[in-house]
Amino acid sequence: MLSSTEENYLKAIYNISERESGSVTTNNIAQVMQTKAASVTDMIKKLADKELVDYAKYRGVSLTEKGRGLATQLIRKHRLWETFLVDKLGFDWDEVHELAEELEHIRSDELINRLDQFLGQPKFDPHGDPIPNASGRFTIRQQTQLSDLKPGEKGEVVAVHHHDDALLRHLAEIGIELKTNLEVLELHAYDQSIQVRLGTGKVLQINPGLAQKLFIRRSN
Amino acid sequence: MLSSTEENYLKAIYNISERESGSVTTNNIAQVMQTKAASVTDMIKKLADKELVDYAKYRGVSLTEKGRGLATQLIRKHRLWETFLVDKLGFDWDEVHELAEELEHIRSDELINRLDQFLGQPKFDPHGDPIPNASGRFTIRQQTQLSDLKPGEKGEVVAVHHHDDALLRHLAEIGIELKTNLEVLELHAYDQSIQVRLGTGKVLQINPGLAQKLFIRRSN
DNA sequence: AAATAATTTTAGGTTGCCCTAAAAGCCTTA
DNA sequence: TAAGGCTTTTAGGGCAACCTAAAATTATTT
Ligand SMILES: [Mn+2]
Ligand SMILES: [Mn+2]
Ligand SMILES: [Mn+2]
Ligand SMILES: [Mn+2]
Numbered sequence: 001m002l003s004s005t006e007e008n009y010l011k012a013i014y015n016i017s018e019r020e021s022g023s024v025t026t027n028n029i030a031q032v033m034q035t036k037a038a039s040v041t042d043m044i045k046k047l048a049d050k051e052l053v054d055y056a057k058y059r060g061v062s063l064t065e066k067g068r069g070l071a072t073q074l075i076r077k078h079r080l081w082e083t084f085l086v087d088k089l090g091f092d093w094d095e096v097h098e099l100a101e102e103l104e105h106i107r108s109d110e111l112i113n114r115l116d117q118f119l120g121q122p123k124f125d126p127h128g129d130p131i132p133n134a135s136g137r138f139t140i141r142q143q144t145q146l147s148d149l150k151p152g153e154k155g156e157v158v159a160v161h162h163h164d165d166a167l168l169r170h171l172a173e174i175g176i177e178l179k180t181n182l183e184v185l186e187l188h189a190y191d192q193s194i195q196v197r198l199g200t201g202k203v204l205q206i207n208p209g210l211a212q213k214l215f216i217r218r219s220n
Numbered sequence: 221m222l223s224s225t226e227e228n229y230l231k232a233i234y235n236i237s238e239r240e241s242g243s244v245t246t247n248n249i250a251q252v253m254q255t256k257a258a259s260v261t262d263m264i265k266k267l268a269d270k271e272l273v274d275y276a277k278y279r280g281v282s283l284t285e286k287g288r289g290l291a292t293q294l295i296r297k298h299r300l301w302e303t304f305l306v307d308k309l310g311f312d313w314d315e316v317h318e319l320a321e322e323l324e325h326i327r328s329d330e331l332i333n334r335l336d337q338f339l340g341q342p343k344f345d346p347h348g349d350p351i352p353n354a355s356g357r358f359t360i361r362q363q364t365q366l367s368d369l370k371p372g373e374k375g376e377v378v379a380v381h382h383h384d385d386a387l388l389r390h391l392a393e394i395g396i397e398l399k400t401n402l403e404v405l406e407l408h409a410y411d412q413s414i415q416v417r418l419g420t421g422k423v424l425q426i427n428p429g430l431a432q433k434l435f436i437r438r439s440n
Numbered sequence: 441a442a443a444t445a446a447t448t449t450t451a452g453g454t455t456g457c458c459c460t461a462a463a464a465g466c467c468t469t470a
Numbered sequence: 471t472a473a474g475g476c477t478t479t480t481a482g483g484g485c486a487a488c489c490t491a492a493a494a495t496t497a498t499t500t
Contacts, residue, residue, distance in 0.1 A: 005487065026448055039488055041449055046486090058448055058495055089334040102326050108319055114309040225457065246478055259458055261479055266456090278465060278478060 002050075004105040007074050009033065009043050010052060013063055014071035023060035072136040077112050078104040079125035084115060086126040093126040093177075094168035127168075128159025128178050128215065144218065146184075146194065147211035154183040155216035167213065175202055181219070222270075224325040227294050229253065229263050230272060233283055234291035243280035292356040297332050298324040299345035304335060306346040313346045313397075314388035347388070348379025348398050348435065364438060366404075366414065367431035374403040375436035387433065395422055401439070 002010075012032040016024045026044070030037045048055040052067035063071060081103040085096040113134060116122075123139045125131055130138040143158050157180045160171060171177065181199030188195070192208035206214075222230075232252040236244045246264070250257045268275040272287035283291060301323040305316040333354060336342075343359045345351055350358040363378050377400045380391060391397065401419035408415065412428040426434075 003486080027446095035487090036489065037448060038450080038490080042487075060448095085331075089331070089338055091330075091334070095330075099326070099328055099331055103323075106319070106322050110311075110315075111305075111309070111319055114311070118309055223456075247476095255457090256459065257478060258460080258480080262457075 001107075002070065006043070006047065006050075006052075007070070007105060009040075009047060010063070010067055010071040011074050011078075013053065013061060014068065014075070017062065023062045025060045029061075069136055072132050074104055076132045076134075076136070077106075079129055079131040080112060080115050080119060080122070082125045082127070083119050083122050083131070087119060087122075092168075092172070094165040094172070096126065097163045097165065124159070126178070127162065128157075129162075142217055143215040145212050146182075146196075146206065146214040146216050147192075147208055149184045149194075149216060149218075151184050151186055153218060154181070154220045155218045156181050157214060158217045159215040161213040161215065167210070171214075174204060175200060176204075176214070182216070221327075222290065226263070226267065226270075226272075227290070227325060229260075229267060230283070230287055230291040231294050231298075233273065233281060234288065234295070237282065243282045245280045249281075289356055292352050294324055296352045296354075296356070297326075299349055299351040300332060300335050300339060300342070302345045302347070303339050303342050303351070307339060307342075312388075312392070314385040314392070316346065317383045317385065344379075346398070347382065348377075349382075362437055363435040365432050366402075366416075366426065366434040366436050367428055369404045369414075369436060369438070371404050371406055373438060374401070374440045375438045376401050377434060378437045379435040381433040381435065387430075391434075394424060395420060396424075396434070402436070 009029065012029055013024050016028050016032060020028075026037050026040045029040045029044075033040065044053065044055055044061055047053045047067070048061070051064055052070065053061040053063055055061045078100045081100040082096045085091040085099060086093060091099075116134070121133075122131055124141075130141065132138050141158060144155070149155065157176060157178055159178070160168065175198055176182075182196045185195040185197055185203070187193075188205075194206045194208070194211050195203065196206055197203050229249065232249055233244050236248050236252060240248075246257050246260045249260045249264075253260065264273060264275050264281055267273045267287065268281070271284055272290065273281040273283055275281045298320045301320040302316045305311045305319060306313060311319075336354070341353075342351055344361075350361065352358050361378060364375070369375065377396060377398055379398070380388065395418055396402075402416045404414060404416050405423070406415040407413075408425075414426045414428070414431050415423065416426055417423050
């Protein structure tokens with residue numbers, strides 16, 4: 001039985017290792033967990049004792065199979081709760097992350113499987129992130145960063161990277177949400193910004209930072 | 221901001237003072253919280269510092285207005301989550317108490333108010349217990365213990381006392397749930413048992429312990 | 441290859457919630 | 471009303487998760 005804190009560390013390690021290659025460093029975890037390196041070392045030892053991470057002093061950690069499995073289940077719970085909050089309770093997509101951070105620690109397989117059924121076994125959460133199934137398998141989807149599209153290419157917004165509430169609110173404001181269709185009109189060499197036309201006809205300048213955080217499925 | 225533990229103590233004190241008159245004793249709380257008297261004394265001091273209980277050494281505690289308000293909100297959350305689990309996720313009434321014990325500590329007024337809306341602002345939980353509204357007011361209902369009915373009296377089961385899962389399963393097995401209609405046929409002086417006929421026609425012998433835990437609204 | 445800089449670990453301490461054992465206070469009953 | 475028996479509090483610790491400061495190790499620069 002893991003504490004909520006242990007679960008959060010596992011998830012942090014999982015997320016870091018998804019976006020960076022090699023082993024995960026103490027400082028890296030400290031930053032994500034908003035804590036101090038010394039505290040991370042304490043916790044790493046505990047997780048290593050429980051065989052959830054492989055750990056070599058001064059060399060960082062990586063998840064074991066067991067650790068990765070638990071992290072995946074936690075992500076499943078997080079994303080299912082987010083889906084519940086948006087689809088059933090009518091929250092906006094920028095309001096659900098913190099709540100899901102608490103709800104994900106409710107410990108009951110029965111609960112999460114019933115919730116999954118109730119929601120119609122969704123494959124993606126309100127931010128377009130894939131929801132692993134009960135065996136921990138993710139649905140793979142073809143997607144590209146908006147910043148990689150060439151002028152003339154069209155597509156549909158399928159995910160946003162990631163849980164920055166201000167970003168999500170901004171997107172909603174300028175008219176971008178999941179399933180929004182768009183076409184790249186021009187790339188401006190001067191500031192790397194991208195001009196796009198939305199399905200609604202609205203034309204927008206998207207700055208490069210934002211364009212990296214929007215994931216598109218090409219549609220032609 | 222209260223910890224889950226502090227919230228649970230408040231709820232325990234609230235529940236004890238509902239069923240017993242006078243101030244709530246340390247041992248009483250220790251028994252409900254499954255902990256030791258010394259631990260209770262520690263916590264009582266903390267709650268007294270926060271002005272959630274009135275405390276006089278060796279004299280027990282009682283909730284302040286503020287403490288009672290928080291306890292009531294916790295009970296609201298508990299009962300709304302139980303209602304969600306039964307009505308929306310299809311759990312049986314004997315399966316939801318422990319889960320609600322965890323869910324009730326999720327801290328968000330917005331969440332609980334949306335959940336309330338989603339459930340249709342229910343007035344009673346799956347065990348027939350009243351759900352306080354956002355201002356902490358309970359719906360009052362006329363009800364009598366089955367053990368107080370006289371032969372010939374009829375009524376409807378409106379609540380069961382309380383969260384003993386085995387009791388709830390037993391009731392379901394013998395055909396008693398909320399809204400079950402019944403009529404008292406006979407009282408047996410020998411063992412104080414009560415013979416009742418359910419709406420279905422089924423005739424049962426109910427022992428006096430159980431009869432005290434069934435709440436009935438008279439219907440004639 | 442040193443020297444310096446950065447990272448990581450260790451040492452020692454705090455807080456919240458729990459414990460056992462002993463002391464203190466309250467209550468009953470002779 | 472005084473003793474004995476409960477109940478409650480205090481004293482002194484343990485454990486999880488955090489902290490700061492110092493030491494150890496690794497990485498980078500000269
Ligand atoms: Mn999230
Ligand atoms: Mn998400
Ligand atoms: Mn309950
Ligand atoms: Mn209930």
